[in-house]
Structure formats: structure tokens, C-alpha cells
Amino acid sequence: MSKQRLVVVGNGMAGARAVEEVLARGGAEMFDIVMFGDEPYGNYNRILLSEILNGTQDTDGITMNPLSWYAENGITLHAGHRVEKIDRAAKVVIANTGVRERYDKLMIATGSRAFIPPMQGVRIEDGSLKPGVFGYRTVADCQQIVDYARSSKVAVTIGGGLLGLEAARSMTVLGCESHVVHLAGHLMEMQLDVAAGGLLKKTIEGMNIQVHTAKQTTEVLGSDKVEGLRFKDGTELLCDLVIVAAGIRPNSEIGQFSGLTVERAIVVNDHMQSVDDRDIYVVGECAQHRGRLYGLVAPLYEQAKVFAEHVTQTNVNAAYHGSKLATKLKVMGVELASMGITDPTDDNDEVVQFTEPKRGTYKKLIVRDGRLVGGILMGDISKAPFLMQAFAQNAPLPDERLSLMFDLGTPSAKVTYDEMPAETQVCNCNGVTKAGIAACVIAGANSSKAVMTQTRAGMGCGACKGEVTELVSWLLGGEVEEDPSVHYYVPTIPLRKPELMREVVARGLKSVSSVFRELGNGEVDAGAKPALASLLITVWKGEYDDERDARFINDRVHANIQKDGTFSVIPEMPGGVCTPDELVRIGQVAQKYNVPLVKLTGGQRVDLVGLKKDDLPKIWSDLGFKAGYAWGKSYRTCKSCIGTDFCRFGLGDSMGFAQRIERRYRGIDSPAKLKLATAGCPRNCSEAYVKDVGFVAIGDGKWEIYVGGAAGAHIRKGDLLTTAKDETEAMLIGSRFMQFYRENAKWKERTYTFMERVGLERVRAVVVEDSEGICADLDAAMEASIAACVDPWLEAVAPKTANQFTSVIPAKEEV
Amino acid sequence: MAAGEVLLGAVEQIPTGEGRTFRVGELEIAVFHTAEEQVYATQALCPHRQGPLADGLLGGTTLMCPLHDRTFDLKSGCGTSHEHLGLVTYPAWVVDGQIWVRPEPVQAEAAE
Numbered sequence: 001m002s003k004q005r006l007v008v009v010g011n012g013m014a015g016a017r018a019v020e021e022v023l024a025r026g027g028a029e030m031f032d033i034v035m036f037g038d039e040p041y042g043n044y045n046r047i048l049l050s051e052i053l054n055g056t057q058d059t060d061g062i063t064m065n066p067l068s069w070y071a072e073n074g075i076t077l078h079a080g081h082r083v084e085k086i087d088r089a090a091k092v093v094i095a096n097t098g099v100r101e102r103y104d105k106l107m108i109a110t111g112s113r114a115f116i117p118p119m120q121g122v123r124i125e126d127g128s129l130k131p132g133v134f135g136y137r138t139v140a141d142c143q144q145i146v147d148y149a150r151s152s153k154v155a156v157t158i159g160g161g162l163l164g165l166e167a168a169r170s171m172t173v174l175g176c177e178s179h180v181v182h183l184a185g186h187l188m189e190m191q192l193d194v195a196a197g198g199l200l201k202k203t204i205e206g207m208n209i210q211v212h213t214a215k216q217t218t219e220v221l222g223s224d225k226v227e228g229l230r231f232k233d234g235t236e237l238l239c240d241l242v243i244v245a246a247g248i249r250p251n252s253e254i255g256q257f258s259g260l261t262v263e264r265a266i267v268v269n270d271h272m273q274s275v276d277d278r279d280i281y282v283v284g285e286c287a288q289h290r291g292r293l294y295g296l297v298a299p300l301y302e303q304a305k306v307f308a309e310h311v312t313q314t315n316v317n318a319a320y321h322g323s324k325l326a327t328k329l330k331v332m333g334v335e336l337a338s339m340g341i342t343d344p345t346d347d348n349d350e351v352v353q354f355t356e357p358k359r360g361t362y363k364k365l366i367v368r369d370g371r372l373v374g375g376i377l378m379g380d381i382s383k384a385p386f387l388m389q390a391f392a393q394n395a396p397l398p399d400e401r402l403s404l405m406f407d408l409g410t411p412s413a414k415v416t417y418d419e420m421p422a423e424t425q426v427c428n429c430n431g432v433t434k435a436g437i438a439a440c441v442i443a444g445a446n447s448s449k450a451v452m453t454q455t456r457a458g459m460g461c462g463a464c465k466g467e468v469t470e471l472v473s474w475l476l477g478g479e480v481e482e483d484p485s486v487h488y489y490v491p492t493i494p495l496r497k498p499e500l501m502r503e504v505v506a507r508g509l510k511s512v513s514s515v516f517r518e519l520g521n522g523e524v525d526a527g528a529k530p531a532l533a534s535l536l537i538t539v540w541k542g543e544y545d546d547e548r549d550a551r552f553i554n555d556r557v558h559a560n561i562q563k564d565g566t567f568s569v570i571p572e573m574p575g576g577v578c579t580p581d582e583l584v585r586i587g588q589v590a591q592k593y594n595v596p597l598v599k600l601t602g603g604q605r606v607d608l609v610g611l612k613k614d615d616l617p618k619i620w621s622d623l624g625f626k627a628g629y630a631w632g633k634s635y636r637t638c639k640s641c642i643g644t645d646f647c648r649f650g651l652g653d654s655m656g657f658a659q660r661i662e663r664r665y666r667g668i669d670s671p672a673k674l675k676l677a678t679a680g681c682p683r684n685c686s687e688a689y690v691k692d693v694g695f696v697a698i699g700d701g702k703w704e705i706y707v708g709g710a711a712g713a714h715i716r717k718g719d720l721l722t723t724a725k726d727e728t729e730a731m732l733i734g735s736r737f738m739q740f741y742r743e744n745a746k747w748k749e750r751t752y753t754f755m756e757r758v759g760l761e762r763v764r765a766v767v768v769e770d771s772e773g774i775c776a777d778l779d780a781a782m783e784a785s786i787a788a789c790v791d792p793w794l795e796a797v798a799p800k801t802a803n804q805f806t807s808v809i810p811a812k813e814e815v
Numbered sequence: 816m817a818a819g820e821v822l823l824g825a826v827e828q829i830p831t832g833e834g835r836t837f838r839v840g841e842l843e844i845a846v847f848h849t850a851e852e853q854v855y856a857t858q859a860l861c862p863h864r865q866g867p868l869a870d871g872l873l874g875g876t877t878l879m880c881p882l883h884d885r886t887f888d889l890k891s892g893c894g895t896s897h898e899h900l901g902l903v904t905y906p907a908w909v910v911d912g913q914i915w916v917r918p919e920p921v922q923a924e925a926a927e
Contacts, residue, residue: 513850524850526874527884549832549850553870553881556833561881565860565867801830807867811839812824812913 003032006311007093007101009083009254010109011037013046014284014300016065018107021308023073030312033075034101036093038110039138040080042066045459047297047429050166052142054173059139064459086258088277105279105311108255108266112248112285112295113137117158120219132226136167136245145243149174154239156180156229158217160187162331164245168209169332171243175715179210179237181229183246186213191327191338195355196362196376203334203360206760208717212237248295250286265293270319272307281307290322299323301431326388328381328428328464333759334360337384339391341366341374349373352401360761363405370396372404382407385467389424417474426471427464432457434471441475448472489535489747490528493519497535497746504539511545512536530555531747534633537669538742541781542788548801554631557805558792559616561631565807567616568609571625572666575640575658575678576604582625589622601630603637603675613807617796626666627793633748635665635674635738639687643680643697650680652697657727658686664731665738667789668782671745671754674738678703689717692751693734698723703730707737707763708755716752719760722768732779736767739778739785823914826854834869834878839918844905845869846914847889849876855889856907856916862900892921 006022008015019033027033037043043065051057060066070077081095092102114135116122124130132152134145145167149155155171157164160182171178180187186197187204201211215235220242221228228238255266260274265288267275272287274280284300285293294300302323309318326339343366344351350367361379365372365387372391377384383405390397397404422435432455445451448469452458458465489497493515500519509515512532516524529550537544554560559567571586578586586606590598596610605628611619620627629636640658644650658678668674678695679688688694690711696704702723709718721737724730740763745754755763765771767778795804803809821839829835829848836859837844843859845868855876861868866882873879876889886896894900903920 524874526872526877526879526886529872529874547832548830549873552872556870561867561870563864563882565865565870801833802828803835806835808836808838808843809824809828811837812822 004030004104005102006031006033006105006107007103008033008035008107008109009093010107010111010251010284010286011035011039011043011077011079012109012111012284013043013064013297014111014304015107015109016043017301018109018283018304018307019073019075020065021304022312025308025312025314027308027312028074031105033073034103035070035075035077036081036083036095036099036101037077037079038082039140041139042069042077042079044139046137049136049139049142049163050170052139053145053167054170055146064456083254084257086254086280088258088280091279103279105281107281107283107307107311108274108286109282109284110251110254110286112250114141114244115247115249116244117217117246119217121222122220124224130220130222130226131224132222132240133220133242133244136163136243137248145241146174148241149176152176152241154179154237155241155243156237156239157243157245158182158229159245159247160184160211160213161190161245161247162188162329164243165204165331167243167245168204169207171241172208172716173714176241177210178208179212179239180204181212181215181217181231181237183216184213187211188331189342191336191342192376192378193342193364196342196364196378199355199357199360199362199378200331200334202357204332206719207332207756208719248285250288250293252286255282255286262288264288270306270321271310272303272320273310281311283307289320292322294323294325296323296325296327296428298327298425298428298431299325305431324392326391326428328384328388333756334378335381337375337377337381337388339375339388340372342376343374350401352404354405358761365401365404367397367401372397385420385424385426388428389420392425393421417471426467427455427457427459429464430456430459432468437468437471438475441472445472446476490525490531492516492521492523492525492528495519497744501535501539501743504536510536510540510543511547512550513547514545530633534669534671534747538781538785541784544788552632556801557613557616558627558795559611559613559631562610564610566610567613568607568630569611569616569619569623570601570605570607570628570630571623572628572662573605573625573637574662575638575655577655577659585623586625589619592622593619602639603630604639605630605637613805616805617799620793620796625793626791629667632669633672634670635668635676638662638665638676638678639691640678641680641685643678647680649683650697651699652678652680652701652703653727654678654680654686654695654697657695657703657730660727661731661734664735664786667791668738668742668785670738670742672748672750674741674751676734687711690715691718693737694718695730695734701726703727705730705733705737708751708760710750710752714750714752719755719763721760721764733767735782736775736778737763739782740767742785743778743781819919820915820917823916826909826912826914828914829854832873834871834873836867836869837916839916842918844916844918846907846916847873847878849873849889851875854907854909854914856905857887857889857892858903858920861885862902863897868902 045062045064048062081097083093083095085094094100114137155176156179157168158181160180168178168180186194187200216232217229218232219230230236250265252262252265255262260276261267265286266282268282268287272281283303306318306320309315328337352365354363364376366374424434440451440455451472458468487496489500515532530552533550595608599607601607638658638661640654643654674692676693677686677688677691679686680697688696690709694706704723705721706718707721710716823837832850834847844856845859847855861880863885866880870881871878879886887902892902892904905916907916
């Protein structure tokens with residue numbers, strides 16, 4: 001018997017998933033499969049679009065089914081062809097490009113598109129969006145936004161749902177001032193109540209995003225491109241980029257054009273078939289089932305499964321009964337779980353609530369007749385698996401409501417997983433159950449990474465990764481294999497930085513080679529040597545066993561290697577200040593060594609560029625300056641303005657402070673370079689707002705301390721850590737921050753990434769409020785590091801290794 | 816010693832775990848002294864952007880160029896980060912604490 005033809009219109013998460021489900025049921029033997037996709041790629045994970053926007057992933061990184069997948073599975077893919085019409089009588093689909101395919105069974109998964117609410121001026125004459133206005137739905141949208149953002153200053157995202165908030169966050173990463181405008185009175189009103197929405201707003205505002213709720217946009221200003229928005233209340237907001245993330249509309253026109261019943265979307269029965277044509281199935285956002293539309297991935301994966309079972313006839317009774325909406329997600333680093341209703345709707349509904357605003361924790365449960373009908377968990381979602389299960393199964397709840405929110409007397413994880421029913425869904429994005437994970441482990445997967453790759457569990461929003469890992473480990477009876485993970489400090493040693501530091505101390509490992517020997521896998525990773533050297537010097541300070549081969553060349557010769565193998569020399573110049581004699585001496589050295597380039601740096605110093613390695617020691621001796629440390633992962637320099645000495649506006653002695661900072665921290669190693677600045681007033685002439693640590697005088701001796709600023713490849717205004725009452729306090733808190741960063745940041749992780757990862761609240765709690773009681777330790781550690789620093793340019797007269805500064809050694813003799 | 820073999824000098828000229836550039840006639844050669852006390856010789860400049868390989872980092876017999884982190888296997892000369900890049904290697908050995916090299920290039924087989 002010849003194969004039937006299965007044609008799938010739509011190559012998004014629903015279409016591709018549906019085909020995977022068909023293949024998993026032996027569909028390749030039954031069908032020749034043909035897919036049409038509007039976009040010119042394989043299927044990608046739309047949930048991760050914000051990562052394209054903020055540059056942490058490229059298209060490859062979020063691709064779930066690369067083009068090779070289609071070929072390997074014998075699927076014909078027409079990527080970049082949009083099917084416009086179905087000739088149901090002839091059983092043929094016709095694409096806008098003229099491509100025609102005959103079908104026996106057809107599946108429509110055209111998904112949805114961004115909804116652009118009616119606003120005056122949102123479109124230009126030809127009907128397209130005004131330049132600067134973007135939908136937020138596809139990789140192409142993201143690429144256009146990224147391009148446009150290069151020349152934009154203020155970006156506004158219309159829509160404060162999950163997608164909108166993620167987009168707004170990405171805009172800060174792209175260097176724009178970011179605003180969110182939301183129609184409802186609070187953010188994410190579908191998932192959150194007023195209190196949780198308010199709490200989320202505060203958290204988000206702490207990330208330098210301005211949130212405007214209860215605002216209806218009525219007009220997009222600007223004649224030929226966006227210049228601002230006008231709102232119903234008459235106010236305006238100037239901006240040059242607008243992202244519209246105000247919801248989605250199903251792409252159901254294909255149903256209309258082909259004579260299928262379409263209400264809000266294409267109407268289907270419980271087998272996911274069109275009610276008009278049993279050879280046509282509809283899955284995903286373009287399907288309307290029992291009057292409801294679903295936009296989350298979990299329901300559409302359930303639908304895909306029903307479709308697959310039915311079309312392959314592995315289960316002719318397969319039926320979809322609708323989904324109870326419960327979701328776990330991560331919005332801007334805040335973990336959230338939401339299920340059912342967000343507010344009580346019945347007088348007898350029982351509300352159990354807990355709030356801890358300072359930590360951003362919020363928990364609310366709505367109980368009706370002893371069963372969970374709604375819930376919100378924010379900040380701490382450790383109880384989410386239990387609650388979501390109780391919600392989905394309509395299970396009776398324990399009488400002690402407190403135990404719904406907190407682990408009292410902590411039942412061990414083992415008991416929990418033991419008791420967890422097999423059909424409990426662990427990964428909601430990809431619809432993976434405990435049974436699915438168990439089957440994968442039984443089939444031989446022996447690490448959480450293998451399970452995640454094979455089942456897709458944890459590969460959606462990622463919120464359940466921890467749970468999947470724990471479950472796999474429990475299933476394996478603790479025999480889970482460790483995966484090389486992004487969390488390791490260096491790839492070949494399976495420890496995160498704090499664990500590695502503890503291990504290094506416990507074992508007394510003071511050299512890089514000893515760390516590899518005792519903790520590694522027998523292999524010495526060249527690229528990891530400087531990372532370990534940095535960690536060890538932070539831990540051991542003066543006691544560090546300094547193996548020179550572990551250093552990057554810059555740190556071996558105390559200069560910065562250039563593209564042609566020459567080096568640059570930057571003498572220390574605290575606060576950008578030197579005497580006329582010193583300036584003359586630099587000039588004389590530049591002449592004497594015929595320096596190809598003399599350049600003033602961004603850090604207010606003089607750079608002598610293009611020097612031979614062999615000349616370095618003589619140059620240092622002739623200069624008579626201390627090293628400027630312009631080559632390494634370390635404290636670099638502290639810029640300053642003139643401050644109070646001559647400036648008419650100065651409020652604080654920024655120049656003196658910068659000099660005191662430089663003399664204190666010079667030579668301090670750190671995970672990535674530390675560039676500092678002091679500004680004598682908020683006019684910010686020395687750019688202190690965009691430094692790793694910046695101090696800004698505001699009068700009365702006070703200094704504002706900004707951390708995590710950047711004005712390089714990334715542009716980010718620093719977070720205001722605190723305001724110090726005087727210079728001594730400012731120095732102390734700045735010092736603590738730097739030490740906390742040194743101990744906790746990943747290798748090469750700049751402060752701007754570190755701050756986003758750890759969060760301002762936590763950093764402030766630790767270094768200002770001493771919430772963990774470690775401030776005294778941080779202070780002492782920094783003092784010890786400072787005491788252990790030695791000016792490396794002293795090696796001019798006492799080299800540490802053979803031929804340290806020799807660029808070429810002549811052979812002794814030829815035979 | 817046979818003709819064509821060149822005495823570079825004492826192995827102590829190169830600190831353990833580092834490399835140095837040597838001149839043999841007109842030719843410059845990068846020579847490495849690994850932590851395992853082996854010596855290897857390769858072309859002096861990286862085939863990517865001419866970085867001075869002797870200034871690179873060593874891990875076992877893997878060499879990482881200081882300019883753009885391209886890595887190579889010293890034994891074979893093969894590129895390990897970018898397979899299309901390969902290094903010319905030269906036979907090198909130590910006798911009585913002295914490094915010898917035969918400056919006849921051995922071309923790495925670039926992978927397709």
C-alpha cells in the first residue's frame with residue numbers, strides 16, 4: 001500500500017511538535033510528510049525570542065529543529081512559503097509562491113501574529129507600520145529591532161505581559177532608556193493580582209525600566225518615523241522606538257478562505273479536526289476548542305499529541321478536553337507560577353496569602369470547597385510542583401493551609417518524588433511528565449542533560465530545570481552523571497566558583513597545577529589557567545604559588561599585547577594627574593624608544609603603543625613610574641574630574657579621592673577588569689555613572705555609589721548601591737562591593753553582567769546591610785589582598801623567568 | 816649529530832609550561848617546553864592573524880594563541896578550535912639538557 005500524504009501548514013512550535021509526535025508513532029512509515037513554513041528557518045523556540053533581542057543567543061541557539069532535522073526525517077520543508085489557500089475539493093494546498101502540494105491529511109498550525117491595537121499614526125500610507133514601530137513575534141522582528149535600536153535612545157514597549165516585559169528588559173541591554181506602557185491597572189493581569197503586579201512593578205523598576213500602568217496609547221507621534229506616544233489621559237512620552245507586545249491574533253484567514261468554520265479561530269472538535277472537514281486538523285493558537293483559544297505551549301503540545309494519536313490511528317479515541325491553565329515562568333529573572341483565577345470570585349472562597357515585599361516574595365492561594373482554584377507564587381516557587389498538581393487534578397488539600405505555602409518540617413525530596421503520580425507534568429513548556437522522564441532514564445539516559453536533550457524537559461523557559469535535575473537524580477538513586485555545565489567556573493572542573501574556592505581552601509591548593517591535579521580530570525585546559533590563577537590569588541593573596549606559565553602573556557610581561565605582537569605601556573597616573581617633570585619624562589622615553597604611537601587613553605593616562613618586548617624593562621626603568629595595570633583582569637584605573645580644586649561646580653574632592661582609590665587598589669586582581677571613576681558633582685564629567693564602580697559627590701561630603709555601569713560594547717547606567725555619608729564610608733563600601741564581586745563573579749564576568757545576575761537587592765543587602773554577616777570578612781580579605789600587591793615593573797631589574805622579555809633567542813649553533 | 820640538526824641551547828632557556836621564539840638562520844621557530852618536560856617546535860606565527868605563538872598558553876600539548884584563542888595540538892600541528900588551521904611543526908628533542916631541532920617543516924594535515 002502506498003503511503004498517504006500528510007501536509008502540515010505552519011512550522012512553528014505547534015507544527016513541528018505535532019510532526020515529532022507523528023514520527024514517534026511510526027508516522028514515517030504511514031506518511032510522506034510535507035511542511036510549509038512562513039519563516040525561512042527550521043522551527044525555533046519562540047519563548048526565547050528575548051534572547052535574540054538582547055544578544056545572548058543567535059538564531060541557531062534557539063532553534064529546536066534545524067533544517068537538517070527535516071532532511072534526516074525525510075520531511076519535505078517549504079521554508080519561506082506561505083500557504084494562502086486550500087482547494088478542499090482537489091485536496092491541494094497552494095502557497096503564495098505558486099508551490100502546490102496534494103494531501104490526504106492536512107494539519108493547520110499557522111499560529112498567531114502580533115496584535116497591533118488601533119492607534120492613530122501607527123501605520124504609514126502604504127499600510128505598513130511607521131518606521132520605528134515593531135511587532136514582537138518573530139526572529140525577523142527581533143533583528144529589525146536590534147538594528148533600529150543602534151540609533152535609538154528611548155524605547156517604549158506597549159504591553160506589560162510576559163513578552164512585553166522581556167522585550168523591555170532586552171531594550172535596556174541594547175542601551176536604550178526603557179519604558180513599559182500597559183493598558184491594565186497592573187502588570188501581567190492575566191496571571192497576577194493587583195498586589196503581585198505591584199510587587200513585580202517595583203522589581204522591574206529596580207532594573208531601570210519605567211513602568212506606566214493604566215495607560216492607553218491613542219496616537220503614535222512623528223511624521224515619517226516614531227517620535228513619541230500620546231495617551232488617552234492627554235500625556236505624551238517622547239521616544240524613538242516602539243515595540244508592540246499587546247497580545248496576539250490567530251492566523252485563521254486560511255480557514256476563512258477555504259470555507260472552514262471560523263469564529264475567533266478555526267473551530268475544531270475533540271480530535272482537533274475541523275468541524276467541517278475530517279481530513280483537516282488544526283492545532284495550536286489558530287484553533288478554537290470548546291470556545292477557548294490557547295496561547296501557552298503546554299496546551300498546544302497536548303493538542304499536538306491528540307492529533308498525532310488520531311491521525312496515525314494509534315488511538316482513534318484520542319480526545320482533547322481542554323486545559324486548566326497553570327504556568328511556571330521566569331520573567332526578568334523573577335520566578336513566577338500562576339494557576340486558575342487570580343482573585344476570589346465567590347463569597348465562600350478562602351484566600352491564603354503571604355507577602356514579603358523586601359525579598360519580592362508573594363504567595364496567594366484561592367481555595368474553594370477544600371480544593372485549589374487559583375494561585376500565584378512569586379519569588380519563591382518551591383511549592384509550585386505540588387500546587388500545580390493539586391490544581392490540575394482538583395485534589396483535596398491538606399487542612400493545614402500553611403503547609404501549602406511552606407515546607408514545614410521539610411519532607412525530603414525523595415518522599416515527594418516517590419509520591420508524585422507518574423502522569424504529573426514536570427515541564428509545562430514541553431509537556432513532559434514524570435513518567436516520560438522515568439522512561440528516558442530507564443532507556444539509558446544517565447544525566448539530567450541527556451534527559452533534557454532527549455525529552456526536551458527544561459528546554460522551554462527553563463524554570464523547571466532544577467526539578468528535572470532533582471528528579472533524574474532521584475530516579476538514578478543518586479547515580480546521576482555530572483554534566484559539564486555553564487555553571488562551572490572552568491569547564492574541566494565540575495565546581496561552581498564558591499564550591500571551587502571552598503575546595504581550594506580545604507585542600508590547601510595554592511598553585512594552578514595543583515588544582516588541575518587534585519580537582520581536574522587529568523587534562524590541563526590552557527584557557528582555564530588564567531581563570532584559576534585569578535581565583536587562587538583572590539583566595540591566597542601573598543601565599544599564592546605563582547606559576548608563571550598559568551599567566552596570560554600580558555601578565556607575564558606586564559604590558560598589553562597588540563595585534564602585531566608588540567606591546568603597549570601605560571604608566572600609573574592616579575586621577576589623571578601628573579607633574580610637569582613626569583610628563584616630560586614620558587615624552588623623553590617615547591622619543592628614546594621611537595614609540596610608534598603616543599595616545600591618551602579613556603582612563604586619563606598616556607599609552608605608549610607598539611613597543612618591543614625586549615625594551616620593556618629598560619622603558620620601565622627610564623620612566624620611573626609605577627605600573628598602570630592596563631593589561632589585565634584587575635583594577636585598572638579611576639578617572640576623575642577636577643572636583644573642588646578649580647571647578648566652579650564641584651561638590652566633592654573627586655580628584656583627591658580618585659588618587660587615594662588608585663593608590664589603594666592598584667594591582668588588585670579581579671574576574672574581569674574594574675574601571676572606576678569619581679565625579680565631583682552629578683554633571684558626571686568623568687562618566688562615573690557608567691563605571692564598574694562610580695562615586696558621585698552630591699554635597700555635604702556625601703557620595704553616591706554606582707555599581708555595574710558600562711559604556712563599552714554594552715551601555716548600562718550603574719545601579720545606585722547606596723549614598724555614603726563621607727569619603728571614608730564610600731571607600732569602605734566600594735571596597736566591599738569589589739571584594740564581593742571578586743569572590744562571586746564568574747571569570748571574565750564584568751560587573752554589569754554580575755549585577756544583572758545577582759541583583760541589586762541582594763548585593764545591597766550583603767555589602768550595605770551586612771545581611772549575611774560577611775562584611776568584616778570582605779573588608780579583611782581586601783586589606784590582605786592590598787597588602788600582598790607588589791609593583792610588577794620591579795621585575796625590570798629582577799626578571800622572574802628565563803628570557804622573560806626576550807622576543808627572539810638565537811640558536812646556539814648549527815651543525 | 817647528523818647534518819641539518821641545530822642546537823638551540825639549554826632547555827632551561829624556556830621556563831616549564833611556556834614557549835620562546837628562536838632564530839635558526841633566517842627562520843623563526845616557536846619552541847615549547849611542556850609541564851611534562853617535553854619540547855615541541857612549530858612555526859612562530861599563528862596562521863590566523865600572525866600572533867606570536869611562543870607567547871601563548873599551554874595545557875598539556877595544547878597551545879592557545881595569545882591574540883584570538885585559536886588552539887593547536889603541538890604534536891600534530893592540527894588546529895583544535897578551527898580545524899582548517901594547521902601549524903608547520905619541526906622535529907625537536909632534548910639530549911643532555913640541550914634542545915635540538917631539525918628545521919625541516921612537517922605540514923599538519925588540515926582537516927576538511
